[in-house]
Amino acid sequence: MLSLHPMNLDRTLEPPLRAIEKIDLLPVNKISFANGLNAHIINAGEQDVIKLELVFKAGRMHENAKGVAGAVSQLLRDGTSKHTSKEISEAFDFCGASISTQAFIDTSSVSLYTLNKHLSKLLPILHEVLTDAVFPQKELDTYIQNNKQKLLVNLEKVEFLSHRKFTSALFGENHPIGYTTNENDLNNLNVDLLKSFYSSRFQFQNCTAIIAGKVTDQTLKLIESYFGNIVSSDNRIETLPLQINQLQGNEFYEFKTDAVQSAIRIGKRFINRKHADYHKVKVMNMIFGGYFGSRLMSNLREDKGYCYGVYSSIASFLNDAYLCIAAEVNANSTNDALVQIKKELSLLCTEKVADEELKLVKNYIMGTILSDTDGPFNVSEIVKHLVIYDLDMHEFQKGLTEMMTVTSDDIILLANKYFNTETMTEVIAGKK
Numbered sequence: 001m002l003s004l005h006p007m008n009l010d011r012t013l014e015p016p017l018r019a020i021e022k023i024d025l026l027p028v029n030k031i032s033f034a035n036g037l038n039a040h041i042i043n044a045g046e047q048d049v050i051k052l053e054l055v056f057k058a059g060r061m062h063e064n065a066k067g068v069a070g071a072v073s074q075l076l077r078d079g080t081s082k083h084t085s086k087e088i089s090e091a092f093d094f095c096g097a098s099i100s101t102q103a104f105i106d107t108s109s110v111s112l113y114t115l116n117k118h119l120s121k122l123l124p125i126l127h128e129v130l131t132d133a134v135f136p137q138k139e140l141d142t143y144i145q146n147n148k149q150k151l152l153v154n155l156e157k158v159e160f161l162s163h164r165k166f167t168s169a170l171f172g173e174n175h176p177i178g179y180t181t182n183e184n185d186l187n188n189l190n191v192d193l194l195k196s197f198y199s200s201r202f203q204f205q206n207c208t209a210i211i212a213g214k215v216t217d218q219t220l221k222l223i224e225s226y227f228g229n230i231v232s233s234d235n236r237i238e239t240l241p242l243q244i245n246q247l248q249g250n251e252f253y254e255f256k257t258d259a260v261q262s263a264i265r266i267g268k269r270f271i272n273r274k275h276a277d278y279h280k281v282k283v284m285n286m287i288f289g290g291y292f293g294s295r296l297m298s299n300l301r302e303d304k305g306y307c308y309g310v311y312s313s314i315a316s317f318l319n320d321a322y323l324c325i326a327a328e329v330n331a332n333s334t335n336d337a338l339v340q341i342k343k344e345l346s347l348l349c350t351e352k353v354a355d356e357e358l359k360l361v362k363n364y365i366m367g368t369i370l371s372d373t374d375g376p377f378n379v380s381e382i383v384k385h386l387v388i389y390d391l392d393m394h395e396f397q398k399g400l401t402e403m404m405t406v407t408s409d410d411i412i413l414l415a416n417k418y419f420n421t422e423t424m425t426e427v428i429a430g431k432k
Helices: 068-075 085-094 116-132 137-154 158-171 183-188 191-201 217-228 278-290 295-303 331-350 355-372 376-388 394-405 408-418
Strands: 029-032 038-043 049-056 098-103 108-115 207-213 251-255 261-269 307-316 321-330 425-430
Touching: 038 217, 038 376, 049 116, 049 217, 049 376, 068 098, 068 108, 068 137, 068 191, 085 116, 108 116, 116 217, 137 183, 137 191, 158 251, 158 261, 158 321, 158 425, 207 217, 207 376, 261 331, 278 295, 278 307, 278 331, 278 355, 278 394, 278 408, 295 307, 295 321, 295 331, 321 331, 331 408, 331 425, 355 376, 355 394, 355 408, 376 394
Parallel strands: 038 207, 251 425
Antiparallel strands: 029 038, 049 108, 049 207, 098 108, 261 321, 261 425, 307 321
């Protein structure tokens, strides 16, 4: 019998490779509290820790003025009528817990990570932050000043200039996806605007809770007592009209004569996660420019040496999406880099992907997803995105099946449908 003792292992032999055939999510249970707050629970893990994420319909799409969603998210923890920003931070730090806030296009979220034994101490403070934030003028002034400084720094970066022009070209300068907060937007922020958005959008009946980790009955009772019984007043504010006003033309330049590099952005408005073709297109895009071994990387970085990195990504939102091919290249190589990107797009439209390349990419995707489903906290991120898109949990397995069964024939058809260069917008910042 072969001994399995480490000293007897033949380390010159590679371990056998096995394809990942199936990935199962950890069980997800859904409950609804009295006020309409839905909670998705992933009860798993050995450690006595918990992640509570509250997701509100309070993203840029719901703003009453530009920049408000981001400002509210960042200033939530900066003071209530009872506690200062410092006192709130110290309370979480004392328990070794962390709290984070983020604003996105469709939603804003507040996440708490803590040991279960501290939950009863921290939930009252979290509740206070979400129901009694006062947005002190001093903190708002600091926020505005800091973001003006960041803006000045970013305006010197070609990647910032190119992406700003790219999104505004696709959606218009006043659309939530299209605009980039500028100095005037920051100057227009005031406490009343923030309070109005906060009171109308951070309402628990319009919120989803994602609870992951070691979730006990006592944990759920605590969360319910602080967030499951509150019915906020229905004082919704009107949001900015969501009109898409694409800029005329499909080629745009932001000249920066002292630039060493040029930033390239090529893309178009695209299909989002709810579209029937999305998962198959995701495989196609991975082959093209979605990972380190992609065709774009092999061409522009490994073969030509034009750039450190180049990628193609799909930014998906609830009701829209865009495709973005992005690279920062040596300024003297800008024109040829554009030629090579379009060449790779054309090849996908005219030549079938080899079976070996398609198999490699599928294995890479499955490996990445396997890593992304490791543990309750990672699974909570997958659940959150399914919830945001109003998708059933079965959509996860459906998406895997579609990605793993896509063929080279499918890809060439999809490439001709979605990767036609004549339908794309091109932006260059720097030199051409």
